[in-house]
Amino acid sequence: MKLFDVYPLFDVEPVKGEGNYVIDAKGNKYLDFYGGHAVISVGHGHPHYVKRIEEQLHKIGFYSNSVGISLQRELADKLGMMSGYEEWNLFLCNSGAEANENALKLASYANGRSKLIAFEGAFHGRTSLAVLATDNPRIKFPVNEGAEIIRCRLNDIEMVKKELLTEEVCAVIIESIQGVGGIKMPSDQFLKEVRDICTRTGTMLIIDEVQSGFGRSGKFFAHQHSGVKPDLISIAKGMGNGFPVGGVLVSPEIKAEYGLLGTTFGGNHLACAASLAVLEILEKDDLIGRASELGEELKEQLKDLPGVIEVRGRGLMIGIEMSKPVAELRKKLLYDHHIFTGSSSDKNVIRLLPPLTIGPDEIAMILKAFKEELS
Numbered sequence: 412m413k414l415f416d417v418y419p420l421f422d423v424e425p426v427k428g429e430g431n432y433v434i435d436a437k438g439n440k441y442l443d444f445y446g447g448h449a450v451i452s453v454g455h456g457h458p459h460y461v462k463r464i465e466e467q468l469h470k471i472g473f474y475s476n477s478v479g480i481s482l483q484r485e486l487a488d489k490l491g492m493m494s495g496y497e498e499w500n501l502f503l504c505n506s507g508a509e510a511n512e513n514a515l516k517l518a519s520y521a522n523g524r525s526k527l528i529a530f531e532g533a534f535h536g537r538t539s540l541a542v543l544a545t546d547n548p549r550i551k552f553p554v555n556e557g558a559e560i561i562r563c564r565l566n567d568i569e570m571v572k573k574e575l576l577t578e579e580v581c582a583v584i585i586e587s588i589q590g591v592g593g594i595k596m597p598s599d600q601f602l603k604e605v606r607d608i609c610t611r612t613g614t615m616l617i618i619d620e621v622q623s624g625f626g627r628s629g630k631f632f633a634h635q636h637s638g639v640k641p642d643l644i645s646i647a648k649g650m651g652n653g654f655p656v657g658g659v660l661v662s663p664e665i666k667a668e669y670g671l672l673g674t675t676f677g678g679n680h681l682a683c684a685a686s687l688a689v690l691e692i693l694e695k696d697d698l699i700g701r702a703s704e705l706g707e708e709l710k711e712q713l714k715d716l717p718g719v720i721e722v723r724g725r726g727l728m729i730g731i732e733m734s735k736p737v738a739e740l741r742k743k744l745l746y747d748h749h750i751f752t753g754s755s756s757d758k759n760v761i762r763l764l765p766p767l768t769i770g771p772d773e774i775a776m777i778l779k780a781f782k783e784e785l786s
């Protein structure tokens with residue numbers, strides 16, 4: 412059998428990960444400034460992460476957490492404490508797409524409505540919400556009968572307000588930093604106004620922190636830079652440092668009932684151990700504070716390079732908009748300088764999403780490579 416050919420793959424076979432680096436089958440070492448689609452938060456093979464997972468594997472392994480009292484409680488406590496959402500509730504699942512699906516379901520359960528506002532350039536996963544990310548007119552499904560997605564322009568508050576004032580909209584879903592869309596951000600003022608109108612109109616605000624959460628932006632969640640509090644927060648990616656785990660943080664206003672949500676594998680014991688290890692490392696090594704400092708330094712140095720139009724983002728979630736398409740530059744960075752970077756749906760934007768464990772040496776390496784290629 413062959414693989415269903417949906418990804419343009421680089422001709423590199425990663426076989427090992429060590430800290431901020433990936434080693435391929437030929438023994439070449441690559442600096443990882445992409446983290447396998449933004450999942451590597453605490454570095455490859457961190458000793459504490461490996462130990463936590465290994466120990467759990469020897470206990471009850473993957474066993475489902477929806478049977479009895481489990482590690483999920485420990486994870487919820489630690490996550491609540493570190494994120495500042497102690498009073499909220501946690502539902503665990505397996506991926507970012509699933510987290511958003513569950514958030515949407517909860518929003519609709521909360522107010523009984525079926526319209527959704529999402530934004531141009533948004534990406535929320537490959538299930539119902541995938542309709543946002545495809546321009547292929549042949550793809551119509553799956554969007555449930557009766558449901559309607561209204562696409563608004565980012566930062567166009569009048570457009571959002573007009574829809575919300577009908578009081579027919581179930582939820583607004585927004586990334587606090589658009590990842591796949593090319594590191595574009597709602598302004599703090601826009602987020603605040605959206606929060607305010609959502610509150611006045613009984614609309615749920617879902618913030619998608621799948622890519623920007625778990626410290627990547629220099630705060631635990633990127634929306635915390637603007638001071639708003641949503642009703643639901645979706646998480647995944649960096650949460651497990653590569654282990655498939657996702658979740659929804661649910662405001663205490665939304666009450667749980669048996670059977671409302673469910674999953675077999677979501678938040679299994681091993682997934683919880685992986686995520687607890689991530690939180691413990693973030694805390695112990697102050698990686699969130701470091702992400703903020705190093706990110707600012709890197710952005711500052713990138714912005715004056717030739718051909719750079721704009722450098723966007725927060726912490727270690729950085730987008731570099733160039734004056735021309737970046738495909739060739741990314742290939743050179745990979746094959747000539749052995750540095751992984753990310754693309755985005757904007758062909759002129761490179762995404763940088765390194766492990767939060769990088770340091771000055773790694774910053775110097777990528778800057779040197781950029782300088783050589785762009786000068």
Ligand code: PLP
Pocket residue numbers: 448505506507508509511534535536537586590591619620621622623647648
């Ligand atoms: N939400 C955002 C903001 C994402 O960036 C992604 C993935 O790139 C998803 C949701 C979907 O996550 P997953 O691929 O784990 O389903």
